[in-house]
Amino acid sequence: xxxxxxxxxxxxxxxxxxxxxxxxxxxxxxxxxxxxxxxxxxxxxxxxxxxxxxxxxxxxxxxxxxxxxxxxxxxxxxxxxxxxxxxxxxxxxxxxxxxxxxxxxxxxxxxxxxxxxxxxxxxxxxxxxxxxxxxxxxxxxxxxxxxxxxxxxxxxxxxxxxxxxxxxxxxxxxxxxxxxxxxxxxxxxxxxxxxxxxxxxxxxxxxxxxxxxxxxxxxxxxxxxxxxxxxxxxxxxxxxxxxxxxxxxxxxxxxxxxxxxxxxxxxxxxxxxxxxxxxxxxxxxxxxxxxxxxxxxxxxxxxxxxxxxxxxxxxxxxxxxxxxxxxxxxxxxxxxxxxxxxxxxxxxxxxxxxxxxxxxxxxxxxxxxxxxxxxxxxxxxxxxxxxxxxxxxxxxx
Ligand SMILES: *Cc1c(COP(=O)(O)O)cnc(C)c1O
Numbered sequence: 001x002x003x004x005x006x007x008x009x010x011x012x013x014x015x016x017x018x019x020x021x022x023x024x025x026x027x028x029x030x031x032x033x034x035x036x037x038x039x040x041x042x043x044x045x046x047x048x049x050x051x052x053x054x055x056x057x058x059x060x061x062x063x064x065x066x067x068x069x070x071x072x073x074x075x076x077x078x079x080x081x082x083x084x085x086x087x088x089x090x091x092x093x094x095x096x097x098x099x100x101x102x103x104x105x106x107x108x109x110x111x112x113x114x115x116x117x118x119x120x121x122x123x124x125x126x127x128x129x130x131x132x133x134x135x136x137x138x139x140x141x142x143x144x145x146x147x148x149x150x151x152x153x154x155x156x157x158x159x160x161x162x163x164x165x166x167x168x169x170x171x172x173x174x175x176x177x178x179x180x181x182x183x184x185x186x187x188x189x190x191x192x193x194x195x196x197x198x199x200x201x202x203x204x205x206x207x208x209x210x211x212x213x214x215x216x217x218x219x220x221x222x223x224x225x226x227x228x229x230x231x232x233x234x235x236x237x238x239x240x241x242x243x244x245x246x247x248x249x250x251x252x253x254x255x256x257x258x259x260x261x262x263x264x265x266x267x268x269x270x271x272x273x274x275x276x277x278x279x280x281x282x283x284x285x286x287x288x289x290x291x292x293x294x295x296x297x298x299x300x301x302x303x304x305x306x307x308x309x310x311x312x313x314x315x316x317x318x319x320x321x322x323x324x325x326x327x328x329x330x331x332x333x334x335x336x337x338x339x340x341x342x343x344x345x346x347x348x349x350x351x352x353x354x355x356x357x358x359x360x361x362x363x364x365x366x367x368x369x370x371x372x373x374x375x376x377x378x379x380x381x382x383x384x385x386x387x388x389x390x391x392x393x394x395x396x397x
Contacts, residue, residue, distance in 0.1 A: 001337055001339065001340055001343060002343065004311055004340065005340065005343045005344045005347050006347065007309055007311075008309060008311070008312055008330070008344055009344065009347050009348055009351065009353070011302075011305045011306050011309055012302075012305075012348070012353060012355075012389060012390070013351075013353070014305045015298070015301050015302050015305050015389075015390075015395070016353065016390060016395060017395075022352075023352065024352045024354055025352060025353040025354060025390045026354055026390065026392060027225070027327065027354055027355070027356055027388055027390055027391065027392075028225045028226075028326070028327060028390075028391050028392055029392040029393075029394060030224055030225075030228075030229045031228075031284075031287065031291055031392075031393045031394060032229075032280075032283075032284075035283045035284070035286065035287055036282075036283040036286060037279075037280055037283040037284075040056065040279035040280065040282055040283050041276060041279050041280060043056075043279065044056065044275050044276050044279050049275045050274060050275055050276045051274050051275060051276075052270070052272035052273070052274050052275070053272075053275065054274075054275030054278070055275070056275045056276075056278040056279040056281075056282055057075055057272075057273055057274075057275055057278040059278070059282050060075055060230075060273075060278040060279075060281040060282050060285070061073040061074065061075050061235070061278075063281075063282060063285045064220075064235055064237070064285070067210070067285065067288070068197075068210040068212060068213060068237055069209065069210055069213055070210070070212065070213050070218070070237035070238060070239060071238070071239045071241075071244075072237070072238050072239065072240075072241065072243075072244030073235055073236070073237055074235065074236040074244065074247055074248050074251060075233065075234075075235050075272075075273035075277075075278055075281070076233070076234045076235065076236065076251060076271040076272065076273055077232060077233065077234065077271055077272065077273055077274075077277075078221065078222075078223065078232050078233060078234045079107060079194040079219060079220065079221025079222070079223060079226075079233075079234035080107040080110060080111050080114075080221075080234070081234055081269075081271045082194075082219035082220065082221070082234035082235055082236045082271075083107065083108065083111035083164075083190070083192060083194075083219045083234075084111040084114045084115060085236055085247050085250070085251055085269070085271055086190050086217040086218075086219050086236050086238075086247070087111060087112065087115055087117070087162060087164075087190055088115060088247075088250065089217060089236075089238075089243045089246050089247040089250075090161070090162050090188040090190055090216055090217060090243070091161060091188070092112070092115050092117050092161045092162050092188075093115065093116070093117065093161070094115060094116025094117060095116065095117070095118075095158060095159075096117045096118070096158055096159045096160070096161040097117065097118050097119075097120040097153055097156065097158045097159070097160050097161065097372065098112045098117050098118070098119055098120065098160075098161060098162045098163070098164060099119075099120050099121075099122050099131075099136065099139070099160065099162070099163045099164070099187075100112065100119045100120070100121065100122065100131075100163075100164045100166070100192075100362075101121065101122055101123070101124045101130065101131040101165065101166055101168075101379070102121040102123075102124075102361040102362045102363040102364075102373070102376055102379045103124050103129060103166075103168060103358065103359065103361060103362075103379050103382065103383055104166040104168065104192065104359065104362060105194070105359060106359070106362060106365065107194070107221075108164060108166055108192050108362070109362045109365075109368055109371075112164075113367070117161065118158070118371055118372070119362065119368060119371050120153070120160070120371060120372040120373065121362065121363045121368075121371060121372070121373035121374065121376060121379075122135050122136050122139055122163075122373075122374055123135035123374060123375055123376050123377065123378050123379050124168075124378055124379050124382060125174070125378060126378060126381075126382055127174075127318050128168070128171045128172060128173050128174060128318050128321075129168040129169065129171055129315070129329075129382060129386075130165055130166060130167060130168055130171065130172075130173025130174060131163075131165040131166070131173055131174075131178060132174075132378065133174050133177035133178050133180075133181055135374060135375065135378075136163065136178060136181055137181050138374070138375075139374035139375075140160075140181070140185055142374070143155050144160060144185065146186075149186070151185060151186060151187055153372065155372070156372060160187060161187075161188065162187060162188045162189070162190050163178070163182050163187050163188070163189055163190070164190045164191070164192050165178050165189075165191055165192070165215075166192040166194075166195075167191070167192070167193050167195055167196035167199055167211045167212075168195065169195060169315075169325075169326055169327040169328075169329050169388065170195050170196050170198070170199050170227065170295075170323050170324040170325055170326030170327065171199070171315065171317060171318070171321075171323050171329075172196065172199050172200065172201045172211050172317065172318065172321035172322070172323060173211075174318070175191070175201055175211070175214040175215075176201070176203070176204065176214075178214075179214050179215070182215075188215075188216050189214070189215035189216050190215050190216065190217050190218070190219070191211065191212050191213075191214060191215035191217070191218035191219070192218075192219055193210075193211040193212030193218045193219060193220050193237075194219060194220060194221035194226065194234070195221070195226065195227070195324075195326045195327075196211035196212065196220070196324060196326070197220050197226070197227050197228060197288065197324065198227055198288060198289075198291070198292040198324035199211040199321070199322060199323050199324045199326075200321065200322040201214070201320065201321045201322075202320040202321065208322065210237075212237045213237060213239070216238065216240060216243065217236060217237065217238045217240070217243055217247075218236075218237040218238070219234060219235065219236055219237070220234060220235045220237065221233070221234050222234060222235070222277075222281060222284075226326065227288070227291060227292070227295070227324050227326050228281070228284035228285065228287075228288055228291065229280070229284060230273065230277040230278065230280045230281040230284065231276075231277050231280055232277065233273050233277045233278075233281060234273075235273075249268070250266070250268045250269060251268070251269055251270075251271035251272060252268065252270070252271075252272055253268040253269070253270055254266045254267065254268030255268070290393075291393045292324050292325075294393040294396040295324060295325040295326070295328075295391065295393060295396075296323075296324075296325055297396050298325065298328060298391060298393075298395055298396050299314065299316070299323075299325040299328050301396070302314045302328050302330075302389060303316065306330070310333075311332060311333055311334065311340075312330050312331065312332050312333060313330070313331050313333060314328060314329070314330055314331075314389075315328075315329045315330070315331055325391065326391065327388040327389070327391045328388070328389045328391045329358070329386055329387070329388050329389065330386070330387045330388075330389055331382070331385045331386055332385040332386075332387070333385075336384060336385065341357060341384065341385075341387065344387060345357060345387070353390060354390070355387050355388065355389065355390070356387070356388045357386065357387055357388075358382075358383050358386035358387070358388065359383075360383075361376070361379055361380065361383055363376060363379075
């Protein structure tokens with residue numbers, strides 16, 4: 001087994017190339033050097049526009065809208081907030097259930113809980129690591145019952161108020177199939193595209209459509225480890241004017257616009273992205289295509305160096321999709337020795353190559369261990385096999 005781990009580490013080292021002994025090879029570092037970040041941030045300071053209003057916010061939203069094709073974009077303080085705001089916009093309330101995959105970052109489930117609703121776990125499929133359309137349909141047939149215009153879980157008597165597929169590690173999930181099921185059952189569709197800026201899927205009309213634009217609403221994160229960063233930040237994407245208007249209003253303290261009067265017509269949040277962060281965001285959007293191109297080359301480089309490694313494979317984008325390869329991911333194949341994964345992680349960390357296993361399944365975390373779930377066998381099968389590889393754009397010169 002030590003030999004197998006060594007073979008895997010050797011292939012990873014070939015991709016990374018030579019590095020200093022005291023240097024950490026991180027999973028994902030931002031790419032800020034030699035961008036316009038300094039000059040745009042200086043402009044904020046020089047003009048005193050550093051907070052939650054300003055031209056950079058508008059500029060960043062316009063840039064995102066042009067890039068993704070989403071008609072309305074709302075920049076907010078982080079990806080978790082974007083998801084919570086999106087769910088609220090779709091009418092998700094306390095004591096309801098939202099269907100999500102268990103293989104995701106904890107924020108997907110937390111955003112549901114922040115509204116007092118409960119995540120209900122649906123299995124993933126192995127090709128994209130995203131929510132499995134068949135598993136979704138099977139589970140709905142098992143538990144869902146229509147009462148009036150709403151759908152209920154007949155086992156818990158709670159309303160099923162949304163579905164959230166996740167584009168895991170930037171690999172586009174099977175949105176065409178998932179969207180079809182959601183429209184048949186009349187369930188709002190919220191896409192967690194936190195990791196998927198720069199990822200695309202071929203739509204029914206044969207053109208590429210950006211991840212996050214298939215659902216009623218989609219969300220993105222600009223946290224420091226994501227494909228581009230605003231320091232901290234997120235965005236909500238939608239083509240629906242009513243949802244956009246509601247979400248913008250409620251994310252800006254629900255204040256009715258007036259030159260001096262403070263009148264708020266409901267309980268709102270302060271979710272806005274500050275101008276400082278948006279200025280950084282514009283400088284990052286300017287290099288997004290270069291970053292995506294580098295990451296796609298990095299993926300190919302891993303793929304090549306692993307082609308003779310029998311026990312592992314590098315996960316590629318599915319047919320009719322284009323991944324940003326945010327985190328290139330290795331999958332261990334065949335009958336697994338229980339210790340192989342931890343052996344690989346230990347050996348790599350000893351060399352300061354900071355590999356990460358995929359997240360613990362959300363259904364296994366203490367706060368979600370009592371949440372409802374369908375058959376999760378593929379989620380368990382995949383999660384014990386997945387290792388994220390160093391994916392910083394700077395690894396490609
Ligand atoms: C990063 C991430 C989020 C949350 O974004 P933050 O900006 O960190 O709040 C949500 N969902 C997924 C899948 C993520 O990877």
